[in-house]
Amino acid sequence: MEKTFADYWHGAENWITLTSGEYYPDILEDACNLYMPVLEVFGQLLGTSYSSQNLFEQISDYGNPWMRVQLCRVFHRYVSPDAPVEMTKIRTRKQQVLDTFGQEFRAIHEVQAKFNERPKRDEALCALLWEYKSRGQKGYTLTEKFFDLFQSRFPTLKIVGPKRAGQDIALGSVFDEYPNPARPVDFVVYGKNKQDVLVVGLARYDSDRGGAQEDDRTGGYKNCADEVLNYVQVRGLRTKMIFLNDGPGLLLGSMWRDYVTLEESWPGKIKVVTLRMVTERVTYEWLTA
DSSP, X not given: OOOOGGGGSTTGGGGOOOOOOOXXXXXXXXXXXXXXXXXXXXXXXXXXOSSHHHHHHHHHTOXXXXXXXXXXXXXXXXXXXXXXXXXXXXXXXXXXXXXHHGGGSOOHHHHHHHHHHSOSSOHHHHHHHHHHHTTTHHHHHHHHHHHHHHHHHOTTSEEESOSXXXXXXXXXXXXXXXXXXXXXXXXXXXXXXXXXXXXXXXXXXXXXXXXHHHHHHHHHHHHHHHHHHHHHHHTTOOOEEEEEEESGGGGSTTHHHHHHHHXXXXXXXXXXXXXXXXXXXXXXXXXXX
């Protein structure tokens, strides 16, 4: 009998791929070297701003894109912890941020006082900013290794998608008249041609996940699976789904059982795998059946 995802629970730790992390305080020297210029620019803008709203406008208008994003993160810490960083980073949403959150910005004189209380080499803030630097890198490494493994095992099939960082694939560009054309996926596998869609896939690396985050992830996967597989079933397509999930977060709480339930919800149509399971579970026969 072919093994299911549930069968791997005993000895699950042997099927998880671990990526190396970084030690504290070893990262502080590099973090301070990278982000000290950011704090210097923030201090300069802070000194020339007549209000916190004006400070935000100056940051939004800053020319260098990388520096502007880092300044928004510092602004979030000092001035407006309620304003989403992702929103503040988008120049065209500047007025929306001001209208929605501007009244709650910390007063400029308080920000200046708090900033000046901190040492010029603010190791604490540099360490916080360093956390953003590596965010997503483990996921990129996972997808890159999966693409390489898949292409080496199935050279006659075509896998497309962002191998590392990049824009997700919208299913409206894959299927004709797809009901949710903006639905993003991480990779698509084609057989004979672009009309022969063998697999739609999602990939995530979970370093540490549980509770509400866990429920959101598996619940979102279930909605995606139902949407995709109902569509292909109605149209008589042989498309299946792969959920590539890896990392120690899989061992927390009920996540593993939730993925078992997800795989069992569409027998033969879904495979949940870690990177180490791919060779054993993802076969040419299953892909092309």
